[in-house]
Amino acid sequence: xxxxxxxxxxxxxxxxxxxxxxxxxxxxxxxxxxxxxxxxxxxxxxxxxxxxxxxxxxxxxxxxxxxxxxxxxxxxxxxxxxxxxxxxxxxxxxxxxxxxxxxxxxxxxxxxxxxxxxxxxxxxxxxxxxxxxxxxxxxxxxxxxxxxxxxxxxxxxxxxxxxxxxxxxxxxxxxxxxxxxxxxxxxxxxxxxxxxxxxxxxxxxxxxxxxxxxxxxxxxxxxxxxxxxxxxxxxxxxxxxxxxxxxxxxxxxxxxxxxxxxxxxxxxxxxxxxxxxxxxxxxxxxxxxxxxxxxxxxxxxxxxxxxxxxxxxxxxxxxxxxxxxxxxxxxxxxxxxxxxxxxxxxxxxxxxxxxxxxxxxxxxxxxxxxxxxxxxxxxxxxxxxxxxxxxxxxxxxxxxxxxxxxxxxxxxxxxxxxxxxxxxxxxxxxxxxxxxxxxxxxxxxxxxxxxxxxxxxxxxxxxxxxxxxxxxxxxxxxxxxxxxxxxxxxxxxxxxxxxxxxxxxxxxxxxxxxxxxxxxxxxxxxxxxxxxxxxxxxxxxxxxxxxxxxxxxxxxxxxxxxxxxxxxxxxxxxxxxxxxxxxxxxxxxxxxxxxxxxxxxxxxxxxxxxxxxxxxxxxxxxxxxxxxxxxxxxxxxxxxxxxxxxxxxxxxxxxxxxxxxxxxxxxxxxxxxxxxxxxxxxxxxxxxxxxxxxxxxxxxxxxxxxxxxxxxxxxxxxxxxxxxxxxxxxxxxxxxxxxxxxxxxxxxxxxxxxxxxxxxxxxxxxxxxxxxxxxxxxxxxxxxxxxxxxxxxxxxxxxxxxxxxxxxxxxxxxxxxxxxxxxxxxxxxxxxxxxxxxxxxx
Numbered sequence: 001x002x003x004x005x006x007x008x009x010x011x012x013x014x015x016x017x018x019x020x021x022x023x024x025x026x027x028x029x030x031x032x033x034x035x036x037x038x039x040x041x042x043x044x045x046x047x048x049x050x051x052x053x054x055x056x057x058x059x060x061x062x063x064x065x066x067x068x069x070x071x072x073x074x075x076x077x078x079x080x081x082x083x084x085x086x087x088x089x090x091x092x093x094x095x096x097x098x099x100x101x102x103x104x105x106x107x108x109x110x111x112x113x114x115x116x117x118x119x120x121x122x123x124x125x126x127x128x129x130x131x132x133x134x135x136x137x138x139x140x141x142x143x144x145x146x147x148x149x150x151x152x153x154x155x156x157x158x159x160x161x162x163x164x165x166x167x168x169x170x171x172x173x174x175x176x177x178x179x180x181x182x183x184x185x186x187x188x189x190x191x192x193x194x195x196x197x198x199x200x201x202x203x204x205x206x207x208x209x210x211x212x213x214x215x216x217x218x219x220x221x222x223x224x225x226x227x228x229x230x231x232x233x234x235x236x237x238x239x240x241x242x243x244x245x246x247x248x249x250x251x252x253x254x255x256x257x258x259x260x261x262x263x264x265x266x267x268x269x270x271x272x273x274x275x276x277x278x279x280x281x282x283x284x285x286x287x288x289x290x291x292x293x294x295x296x297x298x299x300x301x302x303x304x305x306x307x308x309x310x311x312x313x314x315x316x317x318x319x320x321x322x323x324x325x326x327x328x329x330x331x332x333x334x335x336x337x338x339x340x341x342x343x344x345x346x347x348x349x350x351x352x353x354x355x356x357x358x359x360x361x362x363x364x365x366x367x368x369x370x371x372x373x374x375x376x377x378x379x380x381x382x383x384x385x386x387x388x389x390x391x392x393x394x395x396x397x398x399x400x401x402x403x404x405x406x407x408x409x410x411x412x413x414x415x416x417x418x419x420x421x422x423x424x425x426x427x428x429x430x431x432x433x434x435x436x437x438x439x440x441x442x443x444x445x446x447x448x449x450x451x452x453x454x455x456x457x458x459x460x461x462x463x464x465x466x467x468x469x470x471x472x473x474x475x476x477x478x479x480x481x482x483x484x485x486x487x488x489x490x491x492x493x494x495x496x497x498x499x500x501x502x503x504x505x506x507x508x509x510x511x512x513x514x515x516x517x518x519x520x521x522x523x524x525x526x527x528x529x530x531x532x533x534x535x536x537x538x539x540x541x542x543x544x545x546x547x548x549x550x551x552x553x554x555x556x557x558x559x560x561x562x563x564x565x566x567x568x569x570x571x572x573x574x575x576x577x578x579x580x581x582x583x584x585x586x587x588x589x590x591x592x593x594x595x596x597x598x599x600x601x602x603x604x605x606x607x608x609x610x611x612x613x614x615x616x617x618x619x620x621x622x623x624x625x626x627x628x629x630x631x632x633x634x635x636x637x638x639x640x641x642x643x644x645x646x647x648x649x650x651x652x653x654x655x656x657x658x659x660x661x662x663x664x665x666x667x668x669x670x671x672x673x674x675x676x677x678x679x680x681x682x683x684x685x686x687x688x689x690x691x692x693x694x695x696x697x698x699x700x701x702x703x704x705x706x707x708x709x710x711x712x713x714x715x716x717x718x719x720x721x722x723x724x725x726x727x728x729x730x731x732x733x734x735x736x737x738x739x740x741x742x743x744x745x746x747x748x749x750x751x752x753x754x755x756x757x758x759x760x761x762x763x764x765x766x767x768x769x770x771x772x773x774x775x776x777x778x779x780x781x782x783x784x785x786x787x788x789x790x791x792x793x794x795x796x797x798x799x800x801x802x803x804x805x806x807x808x809x810x811x812x813x814x815x816x817x818x819x820x821x822x823x824x825x826x827x828x829x830x831x832x833x834x835x836x837x838x839x840x841x842x
Contacts, residue, residue: 001233003179005559006546007496007574007788010802015667021177030057030058030059030060030131031053031054031058031059031060031061032060032061033067033070034057035064035505036050036054036061036071036652037070037071037074039047039053040074040075040076041074047076047077047080048802050080050576051080051083053392054084054087057236058626059084059087060090061087063088063089063486063489064489065463065488065489065490065492068081068084068085068489068733069463069494071084071462071503072462073577076461077563078460078461078497078499081462081755082141082460082462082466084347085462085466088437092571092830095186096150096179096182096183096186096726097165097183097186098168098170098174100154100158100163100167100169101162101169102167104151104155104158106153107155107156108155108156108158108159110833111159111329111375111376112158112159112161112375113159113160113161113373113375114548114769115161115395116160116161116162117160117372117373118163119194119195119196120160120161120162121161121162121163121228122192122194122195122196123160123162123166123196123197123198123776124162124167124187124191124196124197124198124245125154125157125167125168125198125199125200125341126164126168126170126180126183126184126187126197126198126199126200127150127153127154127157127167127168127169127170127199127200128150128169128170128171128175128180128200128201128202128203129142129146129147129148129149129170129172129175129201129202129203130146130147130149130171130172130202130203130204130215130216130217131143131145131146131151131171131172131245132172132173132217132222133215133217133219134173134217134220134468135218135220135221135454135469135470135471135628136454136471136473137220137221137454137790138219138223140215141775142221143203143204144318145202145317145318145321146172146202146253146318147202148317148318149200149202149309149317149318149321150169150170150200150202150315150774151169151171151252151326151703152321152322153202153321153325153327154167154169154737155198156325156328156329156375156535157198159329159375160372160373160375162198162315162453162651165683168183168289168290170183170185172217173217174217174361175203175216175217176216176217176218177216177219177229177231179226179720180216180236181239183586184240184243186244188219188244188421189372190242191243191245192244193244193246193302194246195206195243195244195245195246196245196246196247196248196249197240197243197245197247197248197297197841198249198251198253199240199248199250199251199253199329200222200250200252200253200629201214201250201251201253201254202253202254202318202321203215203216203232203254204219204221204254206221206226206486207267208223208226208227208230209227210235211227211232211234212232212234213226213227213230213231213232213235214230214231214236215231215254216229216230216231219231225387229444229520236384240297240299241297242607243297246297246298247297247298247299247300247367247370248299248300249296249299249300249302249342250296250299250300250302250303250507251302251303251324251765252756253303253320253321254273255319256294267365279657279691279709286743293643294733294761296365297363298340298362298363298365298366299363299366300361300363300366301345301360301362301814302324302342302345302349302359302360302362303358303359303360303361310593314489319353320353320358320723322446323348323349323352323353324345324349324735326334326348326536327340327344327345327348327349327352327753328340328372329374329375329376330374330375330376330685331348331376332344332345332348332718333374333604334347334348337371338373338374339372339373339374340371340372340373340374341368341369341370341371341372341645342362342369342370343358343360344371346358346360366726367395380636385815388798390435402778411526412446412448412449412450412453412504412505412506412507413446413449414444414445414447414448414449414505414509415444415445415446415447415448415501416442416505416509417443417444417445417479418441418442418443418511419440419441419442419443419500419511420440420513421436421438421439421440421486421513421515422441422483423436423437423439424436424437424439424687426439426441426483428441430514430515430516431515431517431518431816432515432516432517432518433518433519433520433521434492434493434517434518434519434520434555435491435520435555436493436520436603438485438486438515439483439484439485439486440459440483440484440486440498440500441481441482441483442457442481442482442483442484442500442502443479443481444479444480444502444504445477445478445479445480446474446475446477446480446504447476447670449475449476449504449505450506452473452503453473453474453475453504453505453506454470454471454473454474454503454504455471455474455480455482455503455504456468456469456470456471456501456502456503457471457482457484457500457501458500458501458503459484459486459498459499459500459501460498460499461496461497461498461500461536462497463488463489463490463494463497464488464489464496464498465487465488465489465656465733466483467484467487467488467550469482469484470697474504474505481820482824486498488517492517493517493518493519493739494516494517494579495514495516495518496514496515496517497512497513497514497517498512498513498514498515499511499513500523514677518604519555519556520553520554520555521556521557522553522556522558523553523620524620524621525552525610526551526552526556527549527551527552527560527620527621528548528549528550528552529547529548529549529550529609529611529621529622529623530546530547530548530550531546531547531548531607531609531623531625532545532546532548532625533545533546533597533627535627535628536607536627536628536629536630537599537627537628537629538629538630539599539601539602539629539630539687540598540599540600540687541598541599542596542599543596543597543599544594544595544596544597545595545596545597545607545610545625545752546592546593546594546595547562547564547592547593547594547595547607547609547736547770548590548591548592549562549583549585549590549591549592549611550585550589550590550611551586551587551588551589551590552588553587553588554587554588555587556587557584557585557586557587558584558585559582559583559584559585559613559614560583560584560585560591560611560612560613560614560620561580561581561582561611561612561613561614562580562581562582562583562609562610562611563578563579563580563609563610563612564578564579564580564607564608564609565577565578565597565606565607565608565609565610566578566605566606566607567605567606567608568599568600568601568604568605568606568627568629569597569599569600569605569606569607569627570597570598571595571596571597571598572596575600575601576597576600578582581593582614599627599629602629602630602685602693603629604626604627604628604629605626605627605628605629606624606625606626607625608622608623609622609623609624610622610625634685635686635688635689636686638686638689638710639663639685639686639708640661640686642659642686642710642715643659643660643661643662643730644659644728645657645658645659645728646658646715646726646727646728646729647726647727647729648724648725648726648727649727650761653661653669653670653671653672654669655667655669655679655724655726656668657726658671658758659684663683663684663685664681664683665680665681665683665684665786666680666681666742667679667680667681668680672800676700679698679699679742680696680698680699680783681696681697681698681742681743681744682694682695682696682697682698683695683697687705690707690708691705691706691707691708692706692708693705694706696744697743697799698742698799698800698801699800701799701800701802703785704720706718712728713727714726714727714728715728742801743798743799743800743801744798746798746801746822747775747797747798748773749822750771750775750796750798750822750827751771751772751773752770752771752840752841753768753769753770753840754768754769754771754827754838754839754841755767755768755769755839755840756768756769756836756837756838756839758781760789763783763784764784765781765782765783765789766781766782767780767781767782767838768780768781768841769827769838771796774795775795775796775797775798776793776794776795777794777795777796778791778792778793779792779793779795780792787838790811791810792808792809792810792811793808793809793810794807794808794809795807795809799817800818802819802821803817803818803819803820804818804819804820804829805817816832824840825839826838826839826840827840
């Protein structure tokens with residue numbers, strides 16, 4: 001018997017304990033957790049005796065981690081805790097409906113009817129699709145498109161206006177025999193008498209001893225187990241017949257689903273069924289059978305009548321579902337009345353699907369004029385349907401072969417090599433944060449196995465969600481691996497145990513794992529800093545800048561130190577201000593401030609924000625925003641006019657000044673004999689049409705503003721109350737180039753490696769100082785055993801011929817000026833009232 005994938009579519013305690021007068025306690029109500037602890041601790045009851053009382057009287061015990069932790073602490077075994085967990089879950093029935101995926105709901109909005117179809121608010125639907133079968137018994141392989149088909153059909157129903165709370169989407173592990181029965185019972189308790197019921201199924205179907213079965217996620221496909229674990233088609237018809245619905249529309253996509261075409265289960269008085277293509281010539285409606293037809297819903301079944309060995313695909317769905325939905329949305333509307341009847345849908349399928357011919361059946365009281373509104377009135381080519389998340393299993397071509405009983409061999413040889421906990425990056429670890437993804441990686445090797453054996457892994461534990469997974473057909477080989485997710489019953493910190501059981505060929509081996517779950521901690525990536533405001537500021541103008549610090553961690557709060565540094569900007573009249581604040585930021589919340597800052601220097605201004613913990617002051621993360629501080633375009637043009645060589649002709653001396661494009665200047669005063677009297681360096685920056693800024697570097701550092709007038713061939717500066725006029729000249733040898741004593745030349749002479757021997761705490765050490773062309777330096781102190789004792793880094797800038805500016809970055813940020821002396825082979829720096837003498841090292 002072959003089990004083939006057919007594409008068929010269905011619209012479818014408290015207890016009172018006492019120890020009085022030496023008598024043993026009596027139980028009169030359900031057992032509570034305290035009752036169980038009392039029975040073990042004070043009455044000395046065994047676990048078997050306690051379980052007997054639980055089974056007899058029931059339990060009023062919360063199914064949570066605290067329950068199992070208390071029982072475990074009192075010495076209850078893992079087996080008892082697992083039995084109790086299963087007992088409590090069975091006793092407490094959770095609602096069967098689950099919210100539909102957001103992606104599905106959003107996609108349905110794009111093709112939703114402008115106005116919901118009539119009766120949509122009282123319509124219900126159950127949509128099933130199964131790709132992943134838990135037990136891949138011989139011939140029962142996983143499918144490729146069934147879940148896609150189910151998603152597409154649920155999306156179509158939403159488009160008709162059926163409330164998503166009325167649509168039950170059961171795919172893969174949710175599509176079990178028990179779950180489907182529970183869903184139908186839940187709908188039965190809620191459904192109104194005038195409701196319409198849609199049901200859709202896409203998955204495997206099979207016939208066994210003339211009985212048709214839907215193969216659910218947990219169905220065992222062997223001859224011995226099929227009748228016990230499969231979902232009989234007759235049972236589905238019976239359960240649907242018990243609903244209050246006035247109309248039932250079933251769309252089936254499963255092998256042998258044509259076995260549903262006999263509807264006598266719905267109507268015991270009806271023994272034959274009229275096919276659509278065989279309806280009687282008489283157009284007179286059949287009279288209702290007293291006591292039966294008026295009490296029965298009208299039913300329609302549209303199914304594939306032929307088995308199909310090929311899982312054909314069209315636009316991401318099975319080919320049958322693709323054409324079915326295309327027709328229902330509007331392409332099957334032959335008479336253009338904007339309603340698609342089941343007859344029109346059937347004819348559209350027959351015309352387009354060659355590899356699977358559909359069948360359609362109606363109950364005698366079916367309303368032949370019933371039609372579904374067209375979602376697309378002028379049908380275009382169908383768009384790609386929204387797809388569910390890709391499953392973890394590799395898609396396979398369905399090939400349901402004849403189910404043969406498994407005859408296990410008497411011997412099997414295999415080794416359970418290891419089981420280890422891993423995080424989402426597949427890195428082995430035994431400590432996780434609350435909410436972090438966790439996995440168990442199982443490794444084994446096989447030497448000899450019985451034919452038809454399956455590799456089966458079970459994860460169990462008192463405080464975790466039990467998982468049982470039948471993977472695939474067993475094979476002989478080394479180092480087979482498989483990873484399973486670990487889910488906690490409650491997301492709380494604590495110590496956890498897992499029992500990993502591997503079964504192959506009827507034999508079983510187990511391993512125990514322990515791991516720890518801790519409260520989540522905040523990391524650098526959890527802190528986001530955002531600085532917003534103008535990218536450019538005009539010199540001496542102000543702008544508002546918003547600083548936002550966000551704690552993106554979903555569970556943890558902390559207190560942070562937020563430090564703000566300014567460079568080239570002023571706040572409240574203070575240039576280059578540095579200040580900090582402390583803020584408690586809760587999960588997914590922000591700290592926000594707006595500051596009014598003024599551009600105080602031309603060039604690049606900076607806002608630097610550092611965020612650290614208040615306790616350790618460890619900087620978690622930092623962010624810098626650069627702001628270009630400019631003058632107006634007219635000022636920039638005037639700045640360019642300064643470029644060139646200028647000179648004066650006083651009676652007793654000559655002032656020559658060379659200005660570069662960036663405003664850098666060199667000014668030399670020569671005496672009557674061409675002897676250099678003084679030299680100045682610095683920068684000239686235009687402020688506005690009448691003022692410029694002079695930033696002197698030598699002979700001493702000084703900044704001042706002065707008035708100016710610039711023409712094509714003359715530059716006038718008002719200095720110390722007197723206008724000095726410069727004439728533009730060509731380069732003149734009478735104004736010599738800078739000699740080697742200027743700051744720039746001295747800066748270049750610092751470049752290289754310098755060494756100093758020192759005695760530190762009675763131990764002789766070598767201090768190496770390496771300086772590059774930009775003044776960046778690294779100072780490393782090495783002890784006698786070549787070990788590194790300390791390391792400093794920073795920047796050295798020559799201010800004048802005798803003074804340095806040192807900006808230290810480590811071990812702590814410092815900025816200070818000091819004297820220095822420089823020769824060809826020695827650099828001397830005056831620090832801490834002592835001259836440090838570094839020798840030049842080649």
